[in-house]
Amino acid sequence: MSSLTLHPDKLRHPFKRAYKRFRKPLRCALIACAALLVAHQTNIDDIAYRQLAEYITPAELKDRSIWLNQYHIDGQPILLDNITEISGLTWSSDTQTLFAVANDPPRVVEFKPDGQILRIIPLKGFHDVEAITWIGNDTFLVADERRQDVGQVVIKADTQTLDRADSPIVTIGIGAGRNKGFEGLAWHPESQSIFVAKERDPLTIYRIKGFISESRNNLEVSQDEGLNKAVARDNQDLSGLHLDSRSGNLLVLSDQSSLLSEITMDGDIISSIDLGWLPGTGITQAEGVAMDDKGDIYIVEEPNRLYRLTKKK
Structure with a gap:
């Protein structure tokens, strides 16, 4: 029986011809992959989106929003x-200062916009405070993450300590005891209601009415489907809230998504900023957001960094 013997060089010829034929498309594909990788690493897509949004958005919408x-x-x-x-x-518009909460041990920290610490107020009886919001007249709300409750405290110029036993408390308690509870608070003065952000599992914003009243007998806890759909669209978790009284829009902060979004009460996403894209190393663990009377935005990053964001003129 005869046998067929092929020389190794002849076996390589078809592959050489195929390589020559597809060399140019292959190079183009590799260049495209590299470009996508660079875009992912440098957030070129976010830059392009921001530039496009700036160009096509009507000036009227920019003026009446945070933008x-x-x-x-x-x-x-x-x-x-x-x-x-x-x-x-x-x-706090009362004091023109910032207030933050911190743990280990639980406390309230007051400081100036330049970061100068003015005082530290121990929180007696509180366990895992993760959010605070000013509602006027030296009055604040603080949220306990694991207990999933909100307490009302008064911080005057001479306040040295705050006791949970002296504070009105409202408890929602959905999944209480877990470390995925309340992470953000915002006050809506027109409706006298509180927006409460649950971190995740599920990621939710609750609205509480009737807490800031003498009787507190008619508490109403609700969820807005449109708002929560908008919040869940781009955020993996929630780590902070702020309600802008001028536009009526919410600032929604996400630590895991490195994202700050502006969302209307109807659930329309107006604008956003990728915090990981910001110059330097970006903001990698954003835990709270606030806005002062001038419109400057402040973000705290764990363990102890403060950032100020201002509008370009």
């Missing part, structure tokens, strides 16, 4: 001396 597309980090991050485990953040 995050025009914000940038002002200066370097500020280290808050001797503070760790910082979380929720709020601005």
Whole structure:
């Protein structure tokens, strides 16, 4: 029986011809993959989106909204001396200062916009405070993540400590005891209601009416389907809230998504900013957001960094 013998060089010829034929498309594909990788690493897609949104959005909408597309980090991050485990953040128009909550041990920290610490107020009886919001007249709301409750406290110029036993408390308690509870608070003065952000599992924003009243007998806890759909669209979790009284829109902060979004009460996403894209290393563990009377935005990053974002002029 005869046998057929092929020389190894002849076996390689078809592959050489195939390589020559597809060499150009292969190079184009490799270049495209590299470009996508660079875009992912440098957030070129986010830059392009922001530029497009800036171009096509009517000036009227920009004027009546917060319009995050025009914000940038002002200066370097500020280290808050001797503070760790910082979380929720709020601005007080009474004192023109910022208030944050921190744990280990639970406490409220008051500081100036430049990061100068003014005082530290121990929180007696509180366990895992993760959010704070100012509602006026030296009055604040604080949220306990694991207990999933909200307490009302008064912080005056001479306040040295705050006791849970002296505070009105409202408990929602859905999945209480888990470390995926309340992470954000926002106050809506017109409706006298509180927006409460549950971190995830499920990611939800609750609305509480009737808590800021003398009787508190007619508490109403609800969820807005449109708002929660919008919040869940781009966010893996929730880590902070702020309600802008001028536009009526919510600032929604996500730590895991490195995202700050502006969302209307009807669930329309107006603008957003990718915090990981910001110059430097970006903001990697955002835990609280607030806005002052001038419109400057402040974000705290765990363990103790403060960022200020201002609008480009």
